[in-house]
Amino acid sequence: MPQTIISPATSDLIVKKSRFLGFVSPVTGRAEAQTIVARLRAEHPAAAHVCWALLAGGQSAAVDDGEPGGTAGRPMLDVLRHQDLEGVLAAVVRYYGGIKLGAGGLVRAYTEAVAQALMKVEKVAIVRYTELHCTLPYSMEGMVRRELAAAGATLLEVRHGQRVSLAFRIAQAAAPALAAQLNEAASGQLAWQEC
Structure with a gap:
């Protein structure tokens, strides 16, 4: 590294x-x-x-x-x-x-x-970071926030509309595992957006 x-x-x-x-x-x-x-x-x-x-x-x-x-x-x-x-x-x-x-x-x-x-x-x-954005139902916001905190991600922005929009930063090396974990925990209700 x-x-x-x-x-x-x-x-x-x-x-x-x-x-x-x-x-x-x-x-x-x-x-x-x-x-x-x-x-x-x-x-x-x-x-x-x-x-x-x-x-x-x-x-x-x-x-x-x-x-x-x-x-x-x-x-x-x-x-x-x-x-x-x-x-x-x-x-x-x-x-x-x-x-x-x-x-x-x-x-x-x-x-x-x-x-x-x-x-x-x-x-x-040197740790390189990436920024990820996703939307999810209100009922999953707490669970996703806990997963982000446990993974060491930094929450950058939260917007509340028809769905909750989250922007967060995480080490590039940890991003794929966290995305897979969130997809599984959200049972397909999480949508990823381009940064």
Whole structure:
């Protein structure tokens, strides 16, 4: 199940005199990520590289910022994917220490900087919700409300006309089971409507 992080975190890693400052932050998309990266560049003007990776809103990015291709952005993106994270920016600010690390050393350093920052954050599962609408006889309103509450659904709207109209939100994964349960309990007297 995909997860996200609740708050930003940092790490500080020294590898052969180069300093790698890792940053992870929850973000909603590319624009917010680029704003954070621009802020990091402004805060660290003497840094040799500000590399970053993003998984958010169906978008992904892996930016090496002058490091050899595939040695910074892609390894950081792989850490995010391996931990099944979504809505997360990983960035590493590198201060060059004068000793070349080679491709393998760079991959390990960037991976480790992000992994250490991620060890400091609380992760929460991302739950996707769906909204459902139905109509039912007045005599079944109490029973349906109890079923919704028991399933953890959130009642959004109730309208009373010739029939009772309910709109509610529930986790997508739980929606099919709840709909089947309500259909069975209502003995065919429940009508589903398009949202």
